[in-house]
Amino acid sequence: MLKTITKAFATVAIASTSLFAISIPAKAAGGGEHKIEKQNWGFNGPFGTYNRPAMQRGYQVYKEVCSSCHALEHLSFRHLGDKGGPFYDAEFPNPNDNPVVKAFAKDWTVERIDQDSGDPMDDTGIPADKFPDIFPNAIAAAASNGGAVPPDLSIIIPARTGGADYIFALLTGYDSDESHDGVYHNAAFPGGAIKMAPPLFDDLIEYADGTKATSEQMARDVTEFLAWSGDPKMEVRKTVGFATFLFLFIFALLLFMTYKEVWKDVEH
Numbered sequence: 058m059l060k061t062i063t064k065a066f067a068t069v070a071i072a073s074t075s076l077f078a079i080s081i082p083a084k085a086a087g088g089g090e091h092k093i094e095k096q097n098w099g100f101n102g103p104f105g106t107y108n109r110p111a112m113q114r115g116y117q118v119y120k121e122v123c124s125s126c127h128a129l130e131h132l133s134f135r136h137l138g139d140k141g142g143p144f145y146d147a148e149f150p151n152p153n154d155n156p157v158v159k160a161f162a163k164d165w166t167v168e169r170i171d172q173d174s175g176d177p178m179d180d181t182g183i184p185a186d187k188f189p190d191i192f193p194n195a196i197a198a199a200a201s202n203g204g205a206v207p208p209d210l211s212i213i214i215p216a217r218t219g220g221a222d223y224i225f226a227l228l229t230g231y232d233s234d235e236s237h238d239g240v241y242h243n244a245a246f247p248g249g250a251i252k253m254a255p256p257l258f259d260d261l262i263e264y265a266d267g268t269k270a271t272s273e274q275m276a277r278d279v280t281e282f283l284a285w286s287g288d289p290k291m292e293v294r295k296t297v298g299f300a301t302f303l304f305l306f307i308f309a310l311l312l313f314m315t316y317k318e319v320w321k322d323v324e325h
């Protein structure tokens with residue numbers, strides 16, 4: 058009886074090991090030329106934080122380049138000035154009062170309802186407004202982009218396997234800006250063929266802080282900005298996590314010392 062059970066176990070173990078062995082090459086082959094290199098992001102790891110100047114430049118890249126096609130539907134302008142956000146200023150804990158955020162909001166056109174006629178009208182943004190839609194609907198977005206809909210970017214990093222490394226690899230993964238019928242070759246994109254023209258090239262924008270705008274620099278900065286937009290509470294979460302850990306550690310130490318004290322005269 059015992060022998061049969063052992064035999065059955067062995068068979069299952071061997072079968073699952075060989076299945077695993079088969080599944081690895083199959084997966085690698087399916088990925089095609091999907092090339093994603095690991096980057097050394099400052100926000101990685103249990104104590105990682107966002108790089109503020111990089112996020113600020115990344116916002117500029119989004120505004121001046123990506124926003125002609127991609128929306129940030131989960132963000133309002135005021136989020137830029139939240140604690141942990143790219144333009145947080147301790148002097149203005151309420152981002153609605155932050156002059157930098159106000160100025161950025163004003164740069165955008167948003168749609169409002171005219172309070173007298175009820176008609177939609179264009180207006181300049183205020184911090185409380187959401188980032189505007191770029192296209193009225195998905196059909197219009199596809200029609201303007203060769204049949205592909207530019208996805209919303211606000212939570213693209215948590216939404217994609219490889220996260221920030223993937224987005225950076227995608228933005229730097231074009232080997233040519235020539236297309237075949239509107240399709241571009243990109244080594245990072247699954248399948249290698251994408252309907253987004255290379256959006257970045259050297260000196261495309263002029264950075265407000267004077268940093269040289271190489272295409273790689275812009276790719277890195279906009280990825281930093283999108284990492285924040287996809288997980289704006291990361292820094293708070295890590296701080297709270299560490300404080301909790303420290304508390305539990307000290308608490309455990311005190312408990313142990315109490316235990317020693319209470320039982321010190323008892324034979325055990």
Ligand code: HEC
Pocket residue numbers: 118119122123124125126127202205206207208213217224227228250251252253254256257279
């Ligand atoms: C001219 C329009 C246009 C611009 C500008 C543009 N994109 Fe795109 N983007 C697209 C389209 C269209 C797609 C969908 C491509 C597809 O599915 O083949 C796309 C797809 C993407 C994807 C998703 C890839 C995936 O895994 O599905 C990311 C990420 C992205 N773009 C980031 C950016 C960033 C960052 C910028 C600014 C630096 C930018 N894009 C600028 C049109 C644009």
